[in-house]
Amino acid sequence: MSQQSSHDGYVGYQGSQPTFYIGQHDSHRTEALTDSQYGQVLQYGFSFATAPITNKHFHDRVVALKESYLADIAARDLTPAERANPSLPGPTIPTLTDEDTSLFPGPNITSIVAYCSPWIDLYAADPLVATLSRQVLNLEVAYASFCGVRSIIIPGPRADTDEKRMLQYGRAIQEALRQASRTILVVQLPMYREPGLDEEGDTLSGPGVYPTATSTATASDDIDLYSAWDTWHTVRSMCNYDPMLYVAVRIPKRLPEIELQTRWFAEPLHYLTFAASVFQQNRAGFPSLGKSHQSLINMYMRLKNAPYVILSDVGPNADELASSMDQSSSASTASASTGAGDAFPSLAEAHSNSLATKSNNKHRRPAGNAYYSYLKYLEREQEPYSNIETSTLTGFQDWLQSPLQPLADNLESATYEVFEGDPVKYDQYEKAIAAAMADWKRLNRPTSALARSGTAVLPEGAPTVPELVVAVAGAGRGPLVTRVIRASKATGVPVQLWALEKNQNAYVYLLRMNKQVWGGKVHLIKTDMREWAGPVAEGHEAAGTVTKVxxxxxxxxxxxxxxxxxPECLDGIQRHIAHPHGISIPHSYTAHLSPISYPKVFAELTGRASSDEYAFETPWVVHLFAIDLVAQKVPGRPRFQQAWEFVHPVRLPFVEDWVAQHGLKKVQTGGGGAMTLATGLNEHNVRHCHLTFVCRPRGVMHGLAGYFESVLYQPAPDADGSTAEPIEISTRPDQIDRKSKDMISWFPIFFPLKTPLYLPQDAEVEVSMWRQTDDTKVWYEWQVEVFVWTGAASRVKVAASELHSSRKVACLM
Incomplete structure (x- = not known):
């Protein structure tokens, strides 16, 4: 059954392709843009621009404060013990003044991205520098938030080597979040520490403290590709996955391995920053990007909340803006002076003024920015949205839905309508039904249809081929009923068709469909399929003779x-399937798991946990998108692994004996030795798995992604013994295109972890999961353990989750 429902929070796509919102950043800019300058930037085509929160005056004031403090300490006659006294008072930066900033509230403030001072050093080894930097950060964040900016970029640390200082940086960000509760804070980091990718210029720590592009080795083998991500993970973990904390990633000239690219894809990306050095010149001398960079952009822009793009130091610079403004001013002056003497110019003068205005407008508009133009070209060249990237489905990206309770609840018509919107699923079902009918006819199998009562000779028009008794259980609004009828016509196999539905509201709809569409040929039964007594043979209604399906x-x-x-529903109805030739469609289905990193949804669940105590105990249905599959495919340890399987029909003689002795009464629980002392009648549907995954790069795990595959029907072998491919459906990402391409009926399931598990490099993740029952409900329990090898025969457990259980939100039988 599908898992989709209405989603009021969806914001639709603007077109048939993702839209690029491109901003401009000038690292040499020390003053915020004036309204006129900002207007010039927009005329170049940019959607927004960055602005420094404070200026050089403030920088000089902070530097002077630091130097005066050090000079004052040096001038005092202090002993070494007094100098080391932790209670020695440090300097405090006075509040901002209007001389310290040119950023003020105004009409454009909400489209300005504030940029914290790159010279602060929250990662500093010197406590004085770290303290002053933290004060600057708090002052700037608080003031920018007051002005009304919506997002503030904070330069990340320029190194990742010291865990203590990394925590120091994260603590400063946590404090800054409290200064701006309604403003997004964005930590800017390189995708990895590629030489030259960090901020330029000295910090309060002084020159030469951090490596530069010329002093760092350029060989990729000498660079820890995951150190910058480690820093981000430390910061956001300290901030408890705060929903107002995002990350901006500087894109390198040389892209790293795909595992790191998908790692950042799963993070809460707000900006992608491109410097001029990332681009290469094409044959015409214009900037362009290689295929790998184009693929990265196209992948990231498929996110529902796609990151904005920032072009850094590619113009227009201050001189270009001044030149554009001078041209605009000169054009305005010339236009004002033309024909100024007459309130009512002649037609000739009006025509002359019009030509002058057009000419001036040509000079007023900037020539454009080649880097911006190229990105807009990439925007146009993207693949259009596919059939499975509809606005509705995109709105469901990473949106949590509680699992349906189809046995306990009656679904609404709109929910059924969403189910029916997937032709792939029903096409596969129809293909399976038709194949089963064709095999039955080809192999001349006996049917369950009885000779009609009182009829010695078949009446005129009666079928010459024996009729198949077909039942659609859980018919809903009838899409499978229609597909059975179509398969019957296509194969020439007549059927006696029964449709069962427990939802009394859907039953009304089925009655109408039977009259208007199916010609009254369908036997409709309003009942829970588990309580159905079986089909009454046509022509034997008076006697109530029950036959098989x-x-x-x-x-x-x-x-x-x-x-x-x-499984439980089919247990209750499969006793009516004819033996040994009866067929169940689907024939079997398997559950599959894979560990994933899912920071966005983990952050949402963390926020929900205060009002929903079972937030981390619920298996959520979710359109997994911004995820990182942390496991790799290695021999014997695939990325997606089967947890268990169910096959139908299965002979359950003890259930049949129970029904024969007691009738169709509900089974009473208690008194047995099964789970929670239940009678154990559903114990055969209990399952357990223990799976081992290999995670090569280090990372973090937030839960388990669950998928399924189903064999709807396995065609019988041909006369020569050859076997056709099974007719299947699948939601596994690595199999769906092969088995049921573009199928959208089912979103995956997500089993969350209350506490994320950090995975060291080359870790092994062991997953234990149980499907449990007490004869009244079914639930899951799951636990994850992390191991690393310390020797050829030595493996050590380094992390483990608690045992999670969905028993309190179990699916009711």
Missing amino acids: DILVTELLGSFGDNELS
Whole structure:
């Protein structure tokens, strides 16, 4: 069964392709743009621009304060012990004045991105520098927030080598978040420490403290590709995944391995920053990007909340802006002086003024920016949104939905309508049904249809081929009923068709469909399929003779295959399937797992936990998108691994014996030795798995992604013994295109972890999961452990989650 529902929070796409919002940043800019300058930047085509919060006057004031403090300490006759006294008072930066900033509230303030001073050093080894930097950060963030900016970029640390100082940086960011509760803070970091990718210029720590592009080795083998991500993970973990904390990534000239690219893809990206050095010249001498950079941009722009792009130091610079403004001013003066003597110019003068205005407008508009133009070209060249990237589906990206309770609740018509919007699923079902009918006809199997009562000779028009008894259980609004009828016509196999539905509201809809669409040929039964007594043979209604079902068709599958109790439902109805030739469609289904990093959704669950105590115990249905699959495919340890399988029909003689003795009464629980002393009648649907995944690069795990695959029907072998491919559906990312391309009926399921697990390099992740039941409900339990090898025969556990259980939000039978 599909898992989609209405989503009021969706913001639709603006066109048939992702839109690029491109901003301009000048690292040499020391003053905020005036309204006129900002207007000039917009005329170049940019959507926004950055602005420094404070200016050189403030920088000089802070430097002078630091130097005067050090000089004062040096001038005092202090002993070494007095100098080391932690209670020795330090300097405090006075509040900002209007001489310290040119950023003020104004009409453009909400489209200005504030930029904290790059000369502060929150990562400094010197406590004095770190303290002054923290004070500057708090003053700037508080003031920019007051002015009304929506986001503030904070330069990240320029190194990642000292864990203590990294925590010091993270603590400063945590404090700054409290200064601007309604403003987004964005930590800017390089994708990795590529030489020359960090901020330029000296910090309060002084020159030569951090390596420069010329002093750092350029060989990729000498660079820790994941150190910058480690810094980000430390910062956001200290800030408890604050929803107002984002990251801006500087794109390197040489892109790293795809695992690191997808790692950043899963993070809360707000900006992608491109410097001029990232671009290369094409044959015509214009800037361009290589194929790998184009692929990265196209991947990131597919996010529902796609990052904005910032072009850094590619113009227009201060001189270009001044030149544009001078041209604009001169044109305005010339226009004002033309024909100024007459209030009502002649037609000739008016025509002359019009030509002059057009000429002046040509000079007023800037020539454009080649880097900006190239990115807009890339925007136009993107692949259009595919059929499965509709606005509705995109709105569901990374949006949590509670699992359906199809047995306990009655679905609404709109929910059924969403299910029916996926032709791929129903095409596969129809293909499976038709193949089953064709095999039945080809192999001349016996059917369950009885001779009609009182009829010695077949009446005129009666089918010459024996009829198949087909039942659609859980018919909903009838899409599978329609597909059975179509398959019957296509194969020439007549059917006696039964449709069962427990939802009394959907039953009304089925009655109408039977009259208007199906010609009254369908036997409609309003009942829970588990309580159905079986089909009454046509022509034997008076006697109530019950026969068997040749083909049973259901669509009870959930996001994890069995999570909507398909096994339990089929247990209750499969006793009506004819033996030994009866067919269940689907024939089998398997559940699959893979560990994932999912920071965005983990942050949301953290926020929900205060009002929902079961937020981290619920298996959420979610359109997984901004995720990082942390496991790699290695021999014997695939990235997606099967947890368990269910196959139908299965003979359950003890259940049949129970029904024979007691009738269709609900089973009473208690008194047995099964789970929670239940009677154990559902114990055969309990499952357990223990899976091992290999995670090569270090990272973090937030939970488990769950998928399913189903064999709807396996065609019978041909006369020569050859076997056709099974007819399947799959939601596994590595199999869906091969088995059921563009199918959208099911979103995956997500089993969260209360506490993220850090994965060292070359770690092994062991997943234990149980499907549990007490004869009244079904739930899951899951636990994750992390191991590393310390020797050829020595493995050490380095982390483990608690045992999670969804029992309190179990699916009711």
